Amino acid sequence: MKDVKCECGHVNPHGTVLCEACGKVLDEQEKDKNLLDMRYEGSARRSITYNKTIIDKIWNFFSSVKVGVWLIIVTLIASAIGTILPQEMYIPPVMPAEQYYQDQYGWFGKLYYQLGFHNLFSSWWYLVLIASIGVSLVICSLDRVIPLYKALKAQRVTRHEGFLKRQRVFGITKNAQTAATLPLLKQKLEAKRYHVREENGDLLAEKNRFSRWGPYINHIGLIIFLIGAMLRFIPGMYVDKVLWVREGETKVVPETNGKYYITNNKFILQIYDKNKDDQVFGEAIERAGNIPKNYQSNVTLYKAEGNTVAGEKPKLKKLKDFGIRVNEPLTFEGFSLYQVDYKLNELNKMSFALTDKATGKSFGDLTVNLNNPDTKYNLGKGYSVELLSYFPDFEFGKDGEPTTKSRIPNNPAFVFKMRTPDKPKGETSFVAIKQTIEPFGNNKYKLKFRGIATNNVSGLTVRKDNTLWAIILGGIIFMIGVIQGMYWNHRRIWIQNKSGEVWVAAHTNKNWYGIKREIEAVLADTGLQMPYDQLQRQQNEIEKEEA
Amino acid sequence: MKKRRLYVRSIILFVLLAAVAYTLYANFTKDNTMKVAVGEKAPDFVLTDMNGQKHRLSDYKGQGVFLNFWGTWCKPCETEMPYINNQYHQYKEKGIEVLAVDIKESNVAVTKFAERHSLDFPIMIDRDEQVMTEYGIDPLPATFLIDKNGVVVKYHTGQLTEKEAKDFMEQIKP
Structure with missing residues (x-):
């Protein structure tokens, strides 16, 4: 575990393949190769340095690109499997999820449920995978960018012979010196926007080093993006709630600490009308029938004034009237209310007429508010009706007793007591939709159904997202990183005197054609020979032998 | 030098681990995060x-x-x-x-x-x-x-x- 001192005098960290300063090959294995692996400048990846403590072992595990790639592959496969069947939150609540999957998809559905894929995207192991990718990203980047930065900073102009001749683009001009052509070379390189350094008549021309940082900037963007996703779990940062409001009803907006209230004045569903709307819609309307044109909830937003305790009638101050339409939410203080759902024609009121069964004579009407009915209805002249029991969503229970399935008036049923001058004790009648039961024998009077009034209900989503800035910032930095790495290449050209010859070598991380053209232009009229592409030459030789 | 490296690595791993642990914790309590938590004052009404x-x-x-x-x-x-x-x-x-x-x-x-x-x-x-x-x-x-x-x-x-x-x-x- 010792640092390695190169013959040029530079001290390199353990594990270094190429001397950071002069480029001499330090790794024995690398010496046998004709071309150098220039990734990370042959610097010592920090993970290969120490492997002693448990911390180092964890670090080294995540530092491996191989591990990182596997994490991504496993996550991709898992995500793909997660889309085969609908996730639990999207299945209709008709039966427990366990039964539903088996019922709908057979043995595969059962297995899918048992393996936990029905709730994949918030399962612990999926989150651990995503988190591991994040950790791998951070550690991989740190482990590479720091040595790379140090190596590029430590590089000297004069390079070791072994380094130069193992570059992909390399050439020798015999019996030449750079002394005479130095100013010309320098001038030409600088014209091509190279940053030129000179030492003992040797040249190093370099440009666009910042392009090497592209991938790491890109990773920073990804990490900010992941942090943004994590922010959602912090209370108050992200709200996604459903709010159903009946027409005429005033409700507190959830997650606002009882500060905001909303009244639904009217829900509107418009459909395209063949006669009124533009003719171009005509054909489509004929084909598809009713096509919705607009879903809109006309609401009033209120703010509660003063400190009211929950349950108390708050003092409301009207803020504004607004028509919430699809994609046109009502926004206030970071909250947005979106139109997402509706229910038309919910029963609201029902009216009856107290009638003599024999004669059909009516003794007055009563209207029952189905959401909160009155108990006494006085019809005058000694006629009155009392509501004894009310079942908004009526069914017969297991024991044969009438009960209600929910508090929504889907199927209302009533027990009325009808009092009339000739029956002062009253007659009892059980009234449900399309049926009347007279529990105590034949009644003289009945409540004749007169009509209903309905109400619409708006389904709104309450949304607040304080994490968007992180997601957007992460995305922008991600793109900057991509652009930086994609549209610029880090190019270096070495022109050096070695034992009476001039050696030219060049390296770029991509676009070799481009750098060769630049060298061609620079070397023209200098008497120096154009270097050749060793990789291409090898390939040509192999092709020749095969032919 | 070695000591410092171990130190730095430990800190970075700890921060990452803490972030992951918090996310997992928050994810698994989100379904039953009562707005009124045990041990807290009950909201008045x-x-x-x-x-x-x-x-x-x-x-x-x-x-x-x-x-x-x-x-x-x-x-x-x-x-x-x-x-x-x-x-x-x-x-x-x-x-x-x-x-x-x-x-x-x-x-x-x-x-x-x-x-x-x-x-x-x-x-x-x-x-x-x-x-x-x-x-x-x-x-x-x-x-x-x-x-x-x-x-x-x-x-x-x-x-x-x-x-x-x-x-x-x-x-x-x-």
Whole structure:
């Protein structure tokens, strides 16, 4: 575990393949190769340095690109499997999820449920995978960018012979010196926007080093993006709630600490009308029938004034009237209310007429508010009706007793007591939709159904997202990183005197054609020979032998 | 040098681990993150019972409050109501108040229900769901046990047995 001192005098960290300063090959294995692996400048990846403590072992595990790639592959496969069947939150609540999957998809559905894929995207192991990718990203980047930065900073102009001749683009001009052509070379390189350094008549021309940082900037963007996703779990940062409001009803907006209230004045569903709307819609309307044109909830937003305790009638101050339409939410203080759902024609009121069964004579009407009915209805002249029991969503229970399935008036049923001058004790009648039961024998009077009034209900989503800035910032930095790495290449050209010859070598991380053209232009009229592409030459030789 | 590296690596790993652990924790508690957590002060509310009497939670300081959310249509609520009523009789004198909050039903339905099961404790209707929203309740029945200092001791959802109801009363006896 010792640092390695190169013959040029530079001290390199353990594990270094190429001397950071002069480029001499330090790794024995690398010496046998004709071309150098220039990734990370042959610097010592920090993970290969120490492997002693448990911390180092964890670090080294995540530092491996191989591990990182596997994490991504496993996550991709898992995500793909997660889309085969609908996730639990999207299945209709008709039966427990366990039964539903088996019922709908057979043995595969059962297995899918048992393996936990029905709730994949918030399962612990999926989150651990995503988190591991994040950790791998951070550690991989740190482990590479720091040595790379140090190596590029430590590089000297004069390079070791072994380094130069193992570059992909390399050439020798015999019996030449750079002394005479130095100013010309320098001038030409600088014209091509190279940053030129000179030492003992040797040249190093370099440009666009910042392009090497592209991938790491890109990773920073990804990490900010992941942090943004994590922010959602912090209370108050992200709200996604459903709010159903009946027409005429005033409700507190959830997650606002009882500060905001909303009244639904009217829900509107418009459909395209063949006669009124533009003719171009005509054909489509004929084909598809009713096509919705607009879903809109006309609401009033209120703010509660003063400190009211929950349950108390708050003092409301009207803020504004607004028509919430699809994609046109009502926004206030970071909250947005979106139109997402509706229910038309919910029963609201029902009216009856107290009638003599024999004669059909009516003794007055009563209207029952189905959401909160009155108990006494006085019809005058000694006629009155009392509501004894009310079942908004009526069914017969297991024991044969009438009960209600929910508090929504889907199927209302009533027990009325009808009092009339000739029956002062009253007659009892059980009234449900399309049926009347007279529990105590034949009644003289009945409540004749007169009509209903309905109400619409708006389904709104309450949304607040304080994490968007992180997601957007992460995305922008991600793109900057991509652009930086994609549209610029880090190019270096070495022109050096070695034992009476001039050696030219060049390296770029991509676009070799481009750098060769630049060298061609620079070397023209200098008497120096154009270097050749060793990789291409090898390939040509192999092709020749095969032919 | 080696020491420093170990130090730096440990810190970075610790920060990453903490972030992951928090995310996992938050994810698994998000479904049952009650807006009212055990150990915290129960939010105050005022509701009027079926006899027209106002009940304000904070007025019951010094007493244990058995706060039950229910509906007449909810079967488990119906089953547990008589148990709660029995225990109410046992513990009323020992400084426990039962407040039963019905979610948004009609007076008729609630009154008849109370009559049918001869319930004696104060029953109130949360007409516009304010209290329900404040307590973040989803499945009914839901029971909160609030001690004499107004602090939530326990949250329970689902039907109670008579024994559980008794245990609960014991827990908040002042």
